[in-house]
Amino acid sequence: MKLDAILTALHHYKRYGNGNPEITSLEMDSRAVKEGSLFICIKGFTVDGHEFALEAVKKGAAALLSEKPLNHLPDDIPVIVVNDTKRAMAVLADYFYDQPTHKLHLIGVTGTNGKTTTTHLIDHIFRNAGYKTGLIGTMYTKINDQQYEVKNTTPDSLTLQKTFKKMIEENVTHASMEVSSHALHMGRVHGCDFDVAVFTNLTQDHLDYHQTMEEYRNAKGLLFAQLGNKYDHDHPKFSILNGDDPASDYYRHMTSSHIVTYGIENECEIMAKDLKMNASGTSFLLVTPEGTFPVQMKLIGKFSVYNVLAAIAASLVSGVEIEKIIEAVESMEGVRGRFELVDCGQNFSVIIDYAHTPDSLDNLLKTVKEFAKKRVILVVGCGGDRDRTKRPLMAKIAVQWADIPIFTSDNPRNEDPHQILKDMAAGVDGEPFHSIVDREEAIQFAISNAEEGDVVVIAGKGHETYQQIGDKKFDFDDRKVAIRAIQLKENK
Ligand SMILES: CC(=O)N[C@H]1[C@@H](OP(=O)(O)OP(=O)(O)OC[C@H]2O[C@@H](n3ccc(=O)[nH]c3=O)[C@H](O)[C@@H]2O)O[C@H](CO)[C@@H](O)[C@@H]1O[C@H](C)C(=O)N[C@@H](C)C(=O)N[C@H](CCC(=O)O)C(=O)O
Ligand SMILES: Nc1ncnc2c1ncn2[C@@H]1O[C@H](COP(=O)(O)OP(=O)(O)OP(=O)(O)O)[C@@H](O)[C@H]1O
Numbered sequence: 001m002k003l004d005a006i007l008t009a010l011h012h013y014k015r016y017g018n019g020n021p022e023i024t025s026l027e028m029d030s031r032a033v034k035e036g037s038l039f040i041c042i043k044g045f046t047v048d049g050h051e052f053a054l055e056a057v058k059k060g061a062a063a064l065l066s067e068k069p070l071n072h073l074p075d076d077i078p079v080i081v082v083n084d085t086k087r088a089m090a091v092l093a094d095y096f097y098d099q100p101t102h103k104l105h106l107i108g109v110t111g112t113n114g115k116t117t118t119t120h121l122i123d124h125i126f127r128n129a130g131y132k133t134g135l136i137g138t139m140y141t142k143i144n145d146q147q148y149e150v151k152n153t154t155p156d157s158l159t160l161q162k163t164f165k166k167m168i169e170e171n172v173t174h175a176s177m178e179v180s181s182h183a184l185h186m187g188r189v190h191g192c193d194f195d196v197a198v199f200t201n202l203t204q205d206h207l208d209y210h211q212t213m214e215e216y217r218n219a220k221g222l223l224f225a226q227l228g229n230k231y232d233h234d235h236p237k238f239s240i241l242n243g244d245d246p247a248s249d250y251y252r253h254m255t256s257s258h259i260v261t262y263g264i265e266n267e268c269e270i271m272a273k274d275l276k277m278n279a280s281g282t283s284f285l286l287v288t289p290e291g292t293f294p295v296q297m298k299l300i301g302k303f304s305v306y307n308v309l310a311a312i313a314a315s316l317v318s319g320v321e322i323e324k325i326i327e328a329v330e331s332m333e334g335v336r337g338r339f340e341l342v343d344c345g346q347n348f349s350v351i352i353d354y355a356h357t358p359d360s361l362d363n364l365l366k367t368v369k370e371f372a373k374k375r376v377i378l379v380v381g382c383g384g385d386r387d388r389t390k391r392p393l394m395a396k397i398a399v400q401w402a403d404i405p406i407f408t409s410d411n412p413r414n415e416d417p418h419q420i421l422k423d424m425a426a427g428v429d430g431e432p433f434h435s436i437v438d439r440e441e442a443i444q445f446a447i448s449n450a451e452e453g454d455v456v457v458i459a460g461k462g463h464e465t466y467q468q469i470g471d472k473k474f475d476f477d478d479r480k481v482a483i484r485a486i487q488l489k490e491n492k
């Protein structure tokens with residue numbers, strides 16, 4: 001595609017340098033530049049991409065997108081100057097990859113907790129209805145049955161649009177994706193034509209990035225504000241809001257789309273009533289505008305019911321028949337690392353879960369307490385280089401619910417793991433707890449102390465298969481470590 005053609009997607013820019021080269025690819029990393037690339041200079045959190053402009057030209061970049069005029073470049077290299085290269089990149093990527101999201105039924109899910117679970121539920125419902133599907137999120141990108149590794153929950157706009165383009169090539173018609181608050185704030189999803197936007201819940205996380213809860217809430221609101229500002233009879237847009245979460249009132253006023261609410265406590269269009277839960281599943285009465293239906297599912301806990309209701313509402317407005325939706329919800333096995341049982345035939349339970357926020361830990365432990373016959377032994381930590389203010393809160397919740405709370409490391413990254421444990425301990429008011437910095441030792445301690453009927457909960461890392469110390473990721477899988485610890489205990 002010629003540079004001039006690509007630039008028709010931008011409204012405002014200044015152009016320096018001559019020529020209208022053929023653009024072979026869009027790149028934001030100088031190390032990936034090829035002959036004919038348009039190199040996009042991004043001011044990052046670590047380095048400034050503008051510093052790599054010359055290197056990009058030497059590697060064959062045919063043009064540059066920048067936030068300022070660039071000196072010392074050959075005259076025949078056009079430099080396009082815009083206010084914000086990240087946002088311009090998103091718009092250009094959509095155009096360059098032939099507007100793939102316009103051809104997809106795209107559902108975006110935002111909220112503090114439950115995004116991965118809800119997108120997996122939606123994906124399972126769509127597949128059960130016979131659609132070819134795509135999924136983008138924390139664990140992977142999935143196109144039909146093929147999984148691809150990811151770096152971010154919501155990738156940068158180039159990766160994102162390239163992924164959507166691949167979905168179109170693989171005949172995907174329905175896609176669901178997690179939309180993080182970081183991504184919304186950085187404009188990674190500009191250019192995405194969402195059909196349905198889903199809100200799960202808003203509680204504390206990521207205050208290192210957003211600073212205040214209000215800013216964090218506003219960032220998530222962008223998903224609803226960006227959901228089409230005109231009425232289109234053929235492609236109506238829907239916001240799916242959690243009627244039991246106060247933030248929904250705020251989002252309701254940010255969108256011009258249709259609104260469908262779901263909930264358990266307050267009156268909503270989609271509701272769950274008569275919840276009954278045990279260690280092997282949850283049952284409830286599903287109330288919808290299409291009637292009331294009994295549901296018996298394998299997922300456990302009230303928080304899981306919220307995720308299911310969100311997925312049901314999103315699928316209903318997407319045109320899936322209610323019977324097909326319920327069939328899928330009932331057959332859903334759960335998502336890796338979320339309330340996942342490790343069963344080696346031992347006489348106590350072991351649960352691996354991804355709770356890494358105060359609210360998710362609270363929900364998880366309340367749920368476990370409801371069916372635990374004996375003691376709850378908890379292994380939990382808090383991530384380094386992340387919201388420090390959630391550490392004492394998580395510790396307080398841990399000692400409130402667990403009979404034996406054990407604090408340990410969870411991706412200390414560039415922080416001193418001992419200091420993270422001290423930050424956690426500051427939230428404890430005299431209750432007993434253990435601090436064991438080495439996560440493997442902590443898990444072994446938990447399992448060696450477990451007696452018949454106890455429940456061991458290992459929280460925070462879920463599906464993760466590494467422990468990040470400094471910039472290095474070391475192999476670490478809670479599941480495997482737990483299995484080894486159980487075997488060790490049984491061979492004694
Ligand atoms: C804080 C943050 O969001 N950082 C993201 C950002 O990295 P950065 O700003 O440090 O990038 P940088 O290294 O400064 O580079 C700036 C530019 O120079 C370029 N460069 C760099 C070196 C070079 O030799 N040549 C070159 O051209 C880079 O390609 C880039 O374009 O841009 C990268 C590429 O898009 C992201 O992968 C990275 O996410 C990091 C890994 C991250 O941890 N992000 C977290 C905070 C995040 O976004 N999390 C949310 C979800 C959280 C949740 O689910 O709860 C997410 O959506 O993942
Ligand atoms: N609706 C919910 N409300 C509160 N807690 C939840 C909810 N759904 C899941 N959780 C808890 O949060 C954990 C993470 O769930 P999930 O991975 O689905 O969330 P996420 O929003 O994708 O998280 P992330 O932002 O890290 O990607 C689960 O392991 C569970 O403990």
Ligand SMILES: N[C@H](CCC[C@H](N)C(=O)O)C(=O)O
Pocket residue numbers: 153356382383384386410411460461464
């Ligand atoms: N998306 C979250 C995941 C946290 C997972 C936890 N294991 C940690 O490393 O803190 C984050 O990056 O903040």
Ligand SMILES: [Mg+2]
Pocket residue numbers: 115116137138139153178
């Ligand atoms: Mg997720």
